[in-house]
Amino acid sequence: MAFLELDNLRKEFGDLVAVDGVSLSIEEGQFVTIVGPSGCGKSTILRSITGLETPSSGEIRLEGTDITELPAYRRNIGLVFQDYALFPHKTVFENVAFGLKMRGAPKAEQRERVEEMLEMVNLEGYQEKYPEECSGGEQQRIAVARAIAFDPDLVLMDEPLSNLDKNLRTSIRSELRRIQDETGVTTVYVTHNQNEALSLGDKLAVMNDGHLEQFDDPETVYRNPQTRFVADFLGRSTEVRGTYHRQNGEAVAELGGGIELQVQPSGSLADGDPASLFLRDEKLKLVDGSAPTENVLEGIIESVDYRGRDINYFIEVPKIGQTVQVSHIADHSTETFHTLGDAVSVYIEPENVTCLPADDSQP
Amino acid sequence: MATDHATTGETDVDAERGYFGVTISSRVKWNLIRAVTVAVYVMMILPLVVIVINSFNPSRLGNFPPQTLSIRWYEALLADELMLRALLNSLQVGVAAAFGAGLIGTLTAMGFVRNDFRMQDALVIVLLSPLLIPPIIVGVAATIFFGQAGIPRSLGWLVVMHTLLGLPYAFLIIRSQLYLFDETLEEAARTLGADRLTTFREVTFPIISPSIITSMVIVFVISFGEFTATQFWVKRTTTTVPVVIFSMLRTSISPKIDALATVMLVVTILVPLIVLGIRRWVLKT
Ligand SMILES: Nc1ncnc2c1ncn2[C@@H]1O[C@H](COP(=O)(O)OP(=O)(O)OP(=O)(O)O)[C@@H](O)[C@H]1O
Ligand SMILES: [Mg+2]
Numbered sequence: 348m349a350f351l352e353l354d355n356l357r358k359e360f361g362d363l364v365a366v367d368g369v370s371l372s373i374e375e376g377q378f379v380t381i382v383g384p385s386g387c388g389k390s391t392i393l394r395s396i397t398g399l400e401t402p403s404s405g406e407i408r409l410e411g412t413d414i415t416e417l418p419a420y421r422r423n424i425g426l427v428f429q430d431y432a433l434f435p436h437k438t439v440f441e442n443v444a445f446g447l448k449m450r451g452a453p454k455a456e457q458r459e460r461v462e463e464m465l466e467m468v469n470l471e472g473y474q475e476k477y478p479e480e481c482s483g484g485e486q487q488r489i490a491v492a493r494a495i496a497f498d499p500d501l502v503l504m505d506e507p508l509s510n511l512d513k514n515l516r517t518s519i520r521s522e523l524r525r526i527q528d529e530t531g532v533t534t535v536y537v538t539h540n541q542n543e544a545l546s547l548g549d550k551l552a553v554m555n556d557g558h559l560e561q562f563d564d565p566e567t568v569y570r571n572p573q574t575r576f577v578a579d580f581l582g583r584s585t586e587v588r589g590t591y592h593r594q595n596g597e598a599v600a601e602l603g604g605g606i607e608l609q610v611q612p613s614g615s616l617a618d619g620d621p622a623s624l625f626l627r628d629e630k631l632k633l634v635d636g637s638a639p640t641e642n643v644l645e646g647i648i649e650s651v652d653y654r655g656r657d658i659n660y661f662i663e664v665p666k667i668g669q670t671v672q673v674s675h676i677a678d679h680s681t682e683t684f685h686t687l688g689d690a691v692s693v694y695i696e697p698e699n700v701t702c703l704p705a706d707d708s709q710p
Numbered sequence: 711m712a713t714d715h716a717t718t719g720e721t722d723v724d725a726e727r728g729y730f731g732v733t734i735s736s737r738v739k740w741n742l743i744r745a746v747t748v749a750v751y752v753m754m755i756l757p758l759v760v761i762v763i764n765s766f767n768p769s770r771l772g773n774f775p776p777q778t779l780s781i782r783w784y785e786a787l788l789a790d791e792l793m794l795r796a797l798l799n800s801l802q803v804g805v806a807a808a809f810g811a812g813l814i815g816t817l818t819a820m821g822f823v824r825n826d827f828r829m830q831d832a833l834v835i836v837l838l839s840p841l842l843i844p845p846i847i848v849g850v851a852a853t854i855f856f857g858q859a860g861i862p863r864s865l866g867w868l869v870v871m872h873t874l875l876g877l878p879y880a881f882l883i884i885r886s887q888l889y890l891f892d893e894t895l896e897e898a899a900r901t902l903g904a905d906r907l908t909t910f911r912e913v914t915f916p917i918i919s920p921s922i923i924t925s926m927v928i929v930f931v932i933s934f935g936e937f938t939a940t941q942f943w944v945k946r947t948t949t950t951v952p953v954v955i956f957s958m959l960r961t962s963i964s965p966k967i968d969a970l971a972t973v974m975l976v977v978t979i980l981v982p983l984i985v986l987g988i989r990r991w992v993l994k995t
Contacts, residue, residue: 397901419900420909432898436916445912449903497902 348411350375350533351396351501356405358391365391367557368405373535373550378527380536380565382544383554384580389537392554393503396535397426409500420449425494427504431486433478439465439489440474446497464492467526484515491523495530504536508543520547541581545569553577571701573613578625578701585671588705591622600624600702604666608642609697613704621705628659628674630699633685634692642697644671648689653677660685662693758975765968783969793970795947796954801977803868803950804933808926810873815880816922822881823888841878848875849939863945871943875936876929883928887921923989927982934978 349372358366366388373379381389394400396407398419407415414422425446433442441448443464444457452460465473468488478486487507494502507523508516524547527534538544544551544565551565555576561568572578579586589600591612598612600622608624616622634643646664660673673693677684685691734742760774765783767776787793818837822830840848852871861867891914899909915922937952944953951974958967 399897399900418905419897420903420905422901423903424901426898426901428894428898430892430894432892432894434895434898434913445899445904446902449908493902 349373350377350410351535352406352408353392353396354406354408356392356395356407357403358388358395358400359403364557366395366402369554369557369559371552371559371562373533375533376531377549378524378534378536378547379550379552380538380544380548381552381554382538382541382580383560385539387554388557389539389554390505393426393505393535393537396501396503397424398422399426423497423500425497425499425502427490427494427502427507429506429509431478431490431507433486433489433493435478437477438474439470439476439478439481442478442489443493443496445493446499450497460496461492464496467495467529468492468522483511484519487511487519488522491526495526495532499532502532502534504534506538507536508538509540516543523547545581553580555580571611572625572703575623575625575703575706578623578703582627582629583672583674584625584627584701585669587624587626587667587669587671589622589624591616591618591620591702593618598697598702600700602667604668606644606666608644608695608700610700610702611698612702616702616704623703623705625701625703626671626695627699627701628672630695631671631673632694633660633673633675634694642695642700644693644695646671646691646693648685648687648691651685651687653684658684660691662691664693761968762972762975764965765972767965767968770965783965786964786966787969787973790966792946792949793951793954793966796949796951797970797973799865799868799948800934800950800952800974803865803872804930806869807872807876807933808930810869811876811880811929812922812926814873815877815884815925816918818877819881819885819888823885837881838878840875845875845936845938849942852939853942863943863948865948868940868943868948868950871939872929872933872936875939876925876932879928879932880922880925883925884918884921887918891918920989920993923985927985930981931978934974934981 351373353371589602646662652659768780
């Protein structure tokens with residue numbers, strides 16, 4: 348039995364289906380991230396778990412107990428809001444102690460626990476300040492301390508870093524991970540930032556349009572996307588259309604123009620099915636004419652995007668009538684860079700070619 | 711450089727063309743505005759100053775300026791039971807109406823801001839009607855209504871009616887602060903374990919309380935000075951300061967009126983100052 352279970356969760360706002368039958372099992376102590384484009388229902392799921400939103404149907408179970416109908420204040424779940432929602436008229440101490448006070452903890456215990464929490468988020472001595480006297484990053488950490496201080500069963504975070512600048516985001520991101528490791532509290536973290544999604548969690552849920560697209564550990568999701576949406580959403584890749592075949596025990600896709608690529612097929616593909624191939628830009632390698640002859644696309648450099656550390660080449664492949672994007676780390680000492688109009692070959696390993704059933708509604 | 715100069719010159723000419731072809735420099739213009747402003751305030755305040763000074767004038771005829779000062783009219787005021795009673799009534803009704811309108815105003819504002827229901831706009835008009843209907847009509851209408859219902863005049867009646875008259879102000883002031891209130895603060899409190907009532911007490915009320923206090927002060931001041939409608943609603947024992955002043959003016963011109971008016975002025979100015987002062991002090995600590 349999983350620690351937290353969402354069972355066919357559905358939430359409608361009038362005609363709009365915000366969450367469309369999501370089922371998810373989370374183990375105790377896990378750090379789970381949910382990622383997806385804006386409006387896909389991430390916040391609605393979190394709000395349903397805390398009880399701020401009542402699902403239209405489906406069930407939410409915590410340690411086997413159905414909590415779907417339990418009012419928010421009776422659940423023991425901490426939530427970190429995107430804009431922190433610190434009480435402006437209360438001091439940092441009163442903010443962090445609020446959950447404890449609501450549970451009738453004696454003053455001495457409150458003081459001790461708040462001190463411990465503030466120490467954990469590196470804000471020792473902030474007790475008597477008011478939120479408006481704290482910087483954005485400090486407020487963010489106070490919000491985290493407040494959501495954890497009362498020892499909740501579960502902590503939920505709704506894009507907690509989106510209001511911070513980039514540097515701060517990176518440092519607080521690793522701090523959040525450290526805090527989760529220290530406290531061991533089960534955490535669900537919502538973001539629409541790919542980097543956060545891939546780096547933070549033990550598990551990654553990718554959502555689109557109210558659906559759960561894939562739920563697995565981040566590496567698996569990145570390497571073996573199960574849907575076209577996931578393949579397209581995470582990382583950067585070029586989508587190429589073809590026909591799937593099994594040939595002498597090998598999975599290949601015919602791309603037209605006589606080109607065949609060996610691929611890593613998803614389970615549901617059958618011989619002769621139309622397929623979508625996703626070629627990740629960092630998995631495509633520029634090769635000399637001499638190197639591998641299999642799984643190679645030949646093309647002409649159409650444009651070059653030099654970015655210092657990386658170089659992106661856009662390579663037109665005439666035989667399939669498409670441009671693929673190749674990104675690689677520039678080795679300034681040895682490399683001679685390609686220029687516009689150069690004829691080049693691009694190689695990709697078969698296991699890096701994600702091959703999924705094509706969606707015929709989108710040619 | 712040359713173009714620059716030309717442009718500047720042009721603007722100057724524009725500015726000096728002034729109104730109705732009269733050229734006024736900006737210094738003169740500001741002095742004029744200042745003078746008019748001062749004149750308006752002087753005309754408003756001067757009569758009040760005369761009343762205050764006259765209330766210390768021992769002469770019955772009130773020749774101005776007084777040769778000597780005395781507090782005999784205040785002593786007379788203290789000896790006049792009717793006036794004391796009116797003052798007490800006014801204070802009681804004002805405070806009660808302030809609390810009544812503050813409470814009902816908070817509840818209705820919460821109800822309107824936090825819920826969506828049909829006819830909301832129409833209901834707002836109904837709620838604001840005491841503000842829109844001329845007081846004299848409210849006065850007569852309520853008198854007829856209470857008369858028909860067989861309810862005798864009492865302080866309670868005054869409190870109810872003054873609460874009603876103050877309610878639109880309380881509603882508007884509190885509602886505007888509630889619109890600014892961030893509801894995720896309440897959600898945060900709920901996820902931390904606060905039920906509805908606790909959330910209101912711990913979060914919503916402290917944050918919107920400045921508007922509640924402000925509206926209570928305003929309702930008090932309105933109640934304290936209300937005459938037009940109130941004159942229909944009082945009897946001898948429930949009379950209020952403005953009504954007494956008016957009825958005394960009809961029969962005599964005793965300087966006691968000046969003394970009573972001065973007391974009224976002081977209450978009207980001091981109560982808001984004290985309450986707002988306390989509010990600021992509480993907010994600071
Ligand atoms: N209270 C509400 N009333 C009506 N529609 C709502 C409400 N809350 C959310 N929605 C709609 O439900 C959908 C999902 O919203 P949700 O806030 O869960 O998205 P999200 O994934 O968190 O997006 P974002 O990344 O922008 O925060 C959206 O289309 C949104 O407009
Ligand atoms: Mg959201």
